[in-house]
Amino acid sequence: MSVLVDVIAGARPNFMKIAPILHAMQARREAGGPLRWRLVHTGQHYDPRMSGEFFAQLGIPAPDVNLEVGSGTQAEQTAGVMIGYEKLLLAQRSACCLVVGDVTSTMACAITAQKLHVPVAHVEAGIRSGDWTMPEEINRLATDAVTNWFFTTSDHANTNLQRSGVGEERIFFVGNTMIDTLLANMGRLRAPDFVQQHGLQPGGYVVTTLHRPANVDSADGFGRLLRAIGDGCRGLPVVFPVHPRTAKTLRELPDFPANLLLIDPQPYLEFNWLVKHAKGVITDSGGITEETTVMGVPCLTLRDNTERPETVELGTNELIGTDPAKLGPALARLFDGQWKQGQVPPLWDGRTGERIVAILERLLA
């Protein structure tokens, strides 16, 4: 008997989350397990630097299907993914649609599958920021509203789901697949070429990533934020891999601080090498706060809220907010050596992909 599971991936942060699930499925398949996958890339991210390079570095098999939805407004992307995925399911149904994370492709495929009575498994279910101005929060709410099986990363997520009326028997606290990928690749991390060219030393530079609309869509606000980062880092180089959305606003700025080192989006192994050896990270990403927590690197989050409170309560992350004036005092604490140490949250142990596949086998076979 073989059971077909659709594994959905759309945007950069999805790729490190599906890799360990596919690897665990492959191992079980070789041992005679019943599950086989159909890997569906929606095409939400399509640049090699945002997509293809991650597949190559993380040993993710080539997608079986690419829906090629490309860029667009939230509604355009949602509609494009839904139309493409519905056609696929009508041509060949699967036994389960497995989605990860909170990107637009996640929500669009979950809704499409459930309307065709294909059960939905959501990996990283139940996390909530409470901030409805972020598209990801709407995606989380909508996805979990049509999910059958919830795979969670934290006790906060379990509690959020229980409070919304999800029965215990549908919640599986398994840990964090993004951390599976990090732990599996820790020994393979490698320095990008420019590290040597610029003479960057371990602990001698800061990494920043910014791409949230609230931080980067207005040139004025973004310019102020960059100045606060440049000044607060006391002349230390600030390595800044620039997301395509951020690049558009950067082009509108008359100038930026001299210590900013603007670079292209980095492949996985290079990016995490940079983080591992950084003095600290300044970001508005969610996933990076999990990785810095596991690597024990100080993390300053330029948001007012987080859907990952365990990275603040247990980890090395702190919410600084979006007001540039708050950044200076926080960086001063970092430079004075007063940042907290932090610990790794429960079950972030590198075995989450295996746990998910074992549970899926039980549920589907």
Ligand code: UD1
């Ligand atoms: C998406 C996710 C976000 C995630 C981020 C990581 C949603 C709602 N957001 O945001 O959660 O943190 O990915 O990168 O799903 N673009 C390119 N090349 C690409 C992809 C996009 O140039 O390969 C451009 C698009 O034309 C667009 C911008 O980048 O102007 C934003 O892309 P989009 O997929 O809409 O959302 P992200 O901001 O990347």
